[in-house]
Each structure stands twice: as structure tokens, then as C-alpha cells.
Amino acid sequence: MNMNPRTTQKLAFAFFLLATLLIIVPVGLIVVVIIQKGLPAISWEFLTSVPKKGMRAGGIFPAIIGTLYLVSGAILFALPIGLFSAIYLSEYAKDNYMNRIIKLSIVNLAGVPSVVYGLFGLALFVDFFKFGVSILAGSLTLGIMILPIIITASREALEAVPSSFREVSLSLGASKWQTIRHIVLPNSISGIITGTILGIGRAAGETAPILFTVAAFYIPKLPHSIFDQVMALPYHLYVISTQVPNVSEQIRYGTALVLIGMVLLMNLAAIIIRYQFRKKKKW
Template identity: 55%
Template sequence: MRRRYFKQSLFFALVTLSAGLLLFSLGGLLVYIFLNGFRAVTWDFLTLPPMDSMTKGGILPAILGTLYLTLGAVAVALPLGIVSAIYLTEYARQGKIVRVIRIGVNCLAGVPSVVFGLFGLGFFVVFLGFGSCILSGALTLGILILPTIIGATEEALKAVPQTFREASLALGVSKWLTIWKVVLPSALPGILTGSILGIGRAAGETAPIMFTAAAFYTAKLPGSIFDEVMALPYHIYVLATAGTFIDQTRPLQYGTVLVLVGLVLGIDLFAIVIRSVVRKKKRW
């Protein structure tokens, strides 16, 4: 009896400890970045291009570049991913082929991001001749987050009660309209969760855009989807490794990191708010 009690407290302690460690490392990371970076983040920092070999000035082109790339990636991946997931869960006959496609999607999710970068370079930049630009980068990032969105959408679709589908079909509503009017609206919160994860990933990746979209330095703000852009993750990489005056750029580096983290958290927060609003409207 006493032994069992001891065992239970031991496991409880272990579980609490790991949860605590997780929170501690996340918190530590954020605090560290904030303390090192907040002095660099001024209004000028957010609104000016880099100057004097990147030792002064701001990161406006990189912020805009990352925004464009992320939005582009989502614009590519969201429709494609949702349609694919609808096919896989609602239409395709559950058999060998669907299983192979699913394995394929899961493998795609595990491919290192630099491989996506090289694929984007070979296919979009060179073969299709887009050059290094927003379009190539957004397409590459789009493919990168596609598996996340397909997976989340599939889960969300499966979670919609079968009785909703039956109710609609029994009213003489076609399968397509049933999916469009009943299933998709109910699955929307789950689909949004998937996109949140996708957005976060797309905004933070460096390797896929390094060969396909990102410029080392350009003070010009992008005017079309065929322009090269600066991007926050790549800018951080550049500041940390390739600058001539690493010591002088260090505060800027932390500032950039802080902005990137803030941007990703901001986008996530926005999506979470939308999701909870949608969820409140669709209770069952």
C-alpha cells in the first residue's frame, strides 16, 4: 500500500518536472531574447532599411519580405491543402492508393527544409525561370507547410459528426453541397489551427528561402512578386555569420530575432482569436 503510494507520487513528480522544464525553457528563451533585443527595437528600427554595412538602420525590408512570403505561402498551401484533405477523407475510396498518398504526405512533413530549398531552386527558380523572388519563395514555403495543413484539415474533417452528413444527405442535398455547407463550416476551427502552425513555420524557416527568394541586402521595398526580398530569418543568419562587423551588429541581431518572434506570435494570436470566434458560433 505504502509502496504504491510512493510510486504514484514519484510519477506525479516526474510529470510535473517535465512540464515545468518545458515552461522554463520556453520562458527562458523568450526572456533572454527580450532582454537582449528590446533596446534595439525602436521606431526607426522598424521603419528604415539597413545602413552602413548593416551596422545601423532598421529592418523594414525584411519585415515586409517575411510578411509577403508567409502570406504567399498560405495563399498557395491553404486552398491546395484543404482540397487535398477533402479528397482524401470524403471522396477517395479508402484503400491502398489513399494509404500510399497519406504515407507520402507524412514523409513530406519529415523532409529537412533545406531539401525544399534546393527543390525550389531547381524547379521554380531555374526550371520555370521565375528567378529568386517572392513567387519562388512563397511556392517553396507553400509546399513545405502543405503536409501540416493537409494533416490538420483531415483531422478536422474526421471530427465532424457523421450525423451531420447523414442529416444533410437525407434531405436530398448532394454530396458536394453537404461538404461545402455543413462539413467545412464545422471543420473550420480545426482547419484554422492547422494553418496557424503552418504560418508559424513558414515565417520562421531560413533554408527554403535562402536559395529561392531572400536577398543579402536590398534597400528597395518589393514592388512585384518577381522581386527579390529580404526576410527576417535570413537576415538574422546574415547578421550572425556573414557581417564584417559582427560585434556592432549584435544588438541589431537580437532586435531582429525579437521582431521575428513577435511577428510569429502576433500572427498566431490573431489566428487563435479568429478560431475562438468561429468556434463560439459553431457549438454542437
């Protein structure tokens, strides 16, 4: 078949555009459907009171707080460890057998199904370390799950800093650590925050890792310590959608809307921080 190159080009562009537009459709539909069905349920009472009547009425306050605790705990654990190992891998590690195994393990860690993390958390944190089914065990499990995301994003951010900056700093007599601390980290912080944003989203949304390690079916009160169980939004959503009969559609979609809204808010906070850092960037 002989086609005019210009026609071929137009056709190709049209296909690419179509593919791109196709991405927007599901995202847009999800948001529209959830807002449409969930918005009527949102009220001050829904956000700040405990579930009532076997979770068929009342609010979802304990689950909101539970998810907040779990996500913060996971980030608190995974961000420093992930960042430190990313610094080690990109700045210090030599290209040897051992380090290649470490890198391979991180890639594999990212591919482990989330329910396996749940079982692992149950075995290690709940049973072996005797944390019990608790916020601590759940946060650590979620933290391990998001480690590869944070490590990979941080490594990419660190490696994107031009090596000439490092060389100049070292040539001025600065130590390797000074170079990392004052040159490399400040110039990679926005990429590291991006990794954290992705981690937050993942940690907030997963059900399987918290299923055996922290999530409570129904606790109408707030936790007192990190060794208490909590309710969490994704698990609560699962429970009211499949385990409890006759929960109104409004409450279910309302819960989903709150979950999405929370992830969005946390991301927004991280994006604002990242923007502040980017503004300072000088190259």
C-alpha cells in the same frame, strides 16, 4: 521493493509535473533572453528604416516586409490546395492502393529537411519555371513545405466531425457537396485554422527554403513585383549573425525579437478568427 500505492502515485505525479514544468523552462528562457537583449534595439526607426552602414545600423524594414510577403504568399498557395486535398482525402477518397500512396507521400513530405525544399524550389521554380530568384519562387517553396502541416491538421479537423451529421444531411436529400459545404466545413474550420497557424509559424521562421529561392543578402528597397528578390527576417538574422562582422548584439537580438513578435501577431490574428468560429459552434 514494496511501496505503498499512494506513495507510488504521489511519486509518479511528481515526475509528470516535473516533466511538464521542464517544457516551460526553455520556452521561458528564450523569450526572456531575447526580450532582454533585443528590446533596447526596438524603436520606430528600427522598424521602419532600411539597414545602413553594411547592416550595422539602421533598421530592418525591408526584411519585415519581405517576410510578410513570403508568409502571405505561402499561405495563399498552401491553404486552398491543402484544404482541397484534405477534403478529397477525408470525404471522397476510397481506401485503395492509390490513396494510401498519396497519404504516405504526405507523411513523407512532412519529413523532408527544409534545405531539400530549398534545392527543390531552386530547381523547379527558379530554373525550370524561370521565375528567377523571386518572391514567387520563395513563396511557392515555403508553401510546399507547409502543405503537409495544413493537410494533416485539416484532415484531422474534417474527420473529427461526427459521421452522424453527414448521414443526417444526406438522409434529408442534401448532396454530398452540400453536406461538406454546410455541415462538415463550418464544424471543422477551427481545426483548419489551427493548422494554418502552425504553417504560418513554420513559414515565417525557416531560412533554408528561401536561401536559394528568394532571400537577398542586402537590398535597401522594397520589391516592386512578385518577381523581385526580397530580404527576409530569418535570413537577415543569419547574415548579421555570421556573415557580417561587428554587428552589435542589440541589433541581432532586436531582429530575433521582431521575428518572434511577427509570428506571434499573425498567430494571434488566427486565434481570434478561430475563437469567433468556436463561439458559433453548437455542440
